[in-house]
Amino acid sequence: MKFIIAILLIIIVFITAWFYAENIKLKKQVTKQQEELDISAKYIKQLNKKIAEDRNLISSSKTNEEKIQALMDTYLEEQNKDVNRDSENVSQYDESRRFIPDIVPIKGDFAISQRFSDTHPGLDFAAATGSEVIAVAAGEILSVYYDEHYGNVIMIDHFNEYATLYAHLATTFFESKSTVEKGETIALVGNTGNSSAPHLHYEIMLDGNNVNPENYIDVKK
Numbered sequence: 001m002k003f004i005i006a007i008l009l010i011i012i013v014f015i016t017a018w019f020y021a022e023n024i025k026l027k028k029q030v031t032k033q034q035e036e037l038d039i040s041a042k043y044i045k046q047l048n049k050k051i052a053e054d055r056n057l058i059s060s061s062k063t064n065e066e067k068i069q070a071l072m073d074t075y076l077e078e079q080n081k082d083v084n085r086d087s088e089n090v091s092q093y094d095e096s097r098r099f100i101p102d103i104v105p106i107k108g109d110f111a112i113s114q115r116f117s118d119t120h121p122g123l124d125f126a127a128a129t130g131s132e133v134i135a136v137a138a139g140e141i142l143s144v145y146y147d148e149h150y151g152n153v154i155m156i157d158h159f160n161e162y163a164t165l166y167a168h169l170a171t172t173f174f175e176s177k178s179t180v181e182k183g184e185t186i187a188l189v190g191n192t193g194n195s196s197a198p199h200l201h202y203e204i205m206l207d208g209n210n211v212n213p214e215n216y217i218d219v220k221k
């Protein structure tokens, strides 16, 4: 009989200890969740403050167009700072192909929005405003100009039978007569001229005639 009571007592002690331990664990969990909630509440507060500040900044401009322009200018300025114009990646290209336009003229994500045809002498890359446009081959900037239809344009002469053209640019980084390396950032994607959405219009000319850029690069995706 004594033996049974002793066993019962031991069982009771164990159960009590187990309950106690679980309780502490639960409390710890609750504290941690509370801490996380506090941190995110603080973050949301900061975010709201920043949004309110930005809104004030914007509402100080007058028309909608000016607001959009101001936002765009700030954005492009920031993008501009990030662009490393020293062509650090030039060495990655095959030296014997240095003057051949065989690379994609844009960095980052894009989608082909219009292909080469009888009525469209180039290839359109839809991409975010501010995406980097790169020289597809080494050469000399033939001209930098504004065209009513093409917006801001850069043309490059590649010292051979090839020339390339980049249109609807937001910003251009070079003047005429500058030399550029293959892969070097020359401009940022924009929506200038007769364009309904940000995109790069890209042309390759062989002996003065437009050819299909897709004969030189693989963009079927």
Ligand SMILES: [Zn+2]
Binding pocket: 114, 120, 122, 123, 124, 200, 201, 202
């Ligand atoms: Zn086009």
